[in-house]
Amino acid sequence: MITQKMKYALKALLVLGDEVRQPEPKALTIEEIARRSGTPKRFLEHILLEVRNAGVIASTRGRSGGYSLIKKPGEVSISELLRLIDGPIAPLPCLSRRAYQRCEDCTDEASCRIRKVFAEVFWSYLLIIESLTLEDMLRSDRVAEQVMGA
Amino acid sequence: MITQKMKYALKALLVLGDEVRQPEPKALTIEEIARRSGTPKRFLEHILLEVRNAGVIASTRGRSGGYSLIKKPGEVSISELLRLIDGPIAPLPCLSRRAYQRCEDCTDEASCRIRKVFAEVFWSYLLIIESLTLEDMLRSDRVAEQVMGA
DNA sequence: TCTTTTGTCTACTGGTTAAATCGTCTTTAA
DNA sequence: TTAAAGACGATTTAACCAGTAGACAAAAGA
Secondary structure, eight states, X not given: XXXXXXXXXXXXHHHHHHHHTSSSOOOBOHHHHHHHHTOOHHHHHHHHHHXXXXXXXXXXXXXXXXXXXXXXXXXXXXXXXXXXXXXXXXXXXXXXXXXXXXXXXXXXXXXXXXXXXXHHHHHHHHHHHTTOBHHHHHHTTSOOOSTTOO | OOOHHHHHHXXXXXXXXXXXXXXXXXXXXHHHHHXXXXXXXXXXXXXXXXXXXXXXEEEEOSTTOEEEEXXXXXXXXXXXXXXXXXXOOSSSGXXXXXXXXXXXXXXXXXXXXXXXXXXXXXXXXXXXXXXXXXXHHHHSXXXXXXXXXX
């Protein structure tokens, strides 16, 4: 399960992504982003901070300040955002590329059967999710496919 | 990330799975399973209870009691075990089939862009992980006789 | 029958994380 | 100069994770 925070981050980026595609994009205040995305304003602060520090959005302070998307939607990786907000994606620390950690109780990684089986699943999963960008989300406006029957 | 508890569950099932493939399989005590799998004994109790209630293993009490695998390894689904121990697999509650929950803040599920994008990823992921069984794990590398290195 | 050996069950605990909220400070345009 | 905006650390509440502890129940052997 992804966290609520991650959902908020995505919603906020969708708002900013929609805005940047407007004829005359403006910077949006936290207030406005919170309103449009249905996110608690004070919580959104922290989230936008992190996203800004990752270089995805920019902020300007003071009057007529606000946030705006500075990367192109096609260059905003969903998996990177996941890592940023929710931490490592890998099912086991010993399978994470960016946050590798040896399992303390593990004597021989190469022969670990748990690692082996999750590795297979994980690589396939990674392949899919690493290709996803904000653009894919912005584009997916097309109404209701029936694929997702609960 | 899967929990430590899930890792313990898998290790315990590997021990029991290895045992059931022995010429003369015996029921193994918690003590023995804990030793072979490197799991805290008192914690393992809880885990084995849950796994037993799911009908994967059986227990007998008293002298010469213990636990043994009652399903065939090929019929022990890893994804079911994941659900049992760690809860829903889906990235969003509204994508879970067995533990469906509407997102409270969601006005229209069919048009939710977050749901849509994660649905695509999730179905592919499910397809892979749902096919995995204990047998796949047991088969993968019969070199290491002990599970400790998991 | 009594004791030992095993599993069963309930409760508790200490640490960490999730999801915020609060107060204060800094920056900037009008 | 001041109101409107973001920046940032501190605190909070509840849940969850990873165990531990103690009492209880059943089964088998002496």
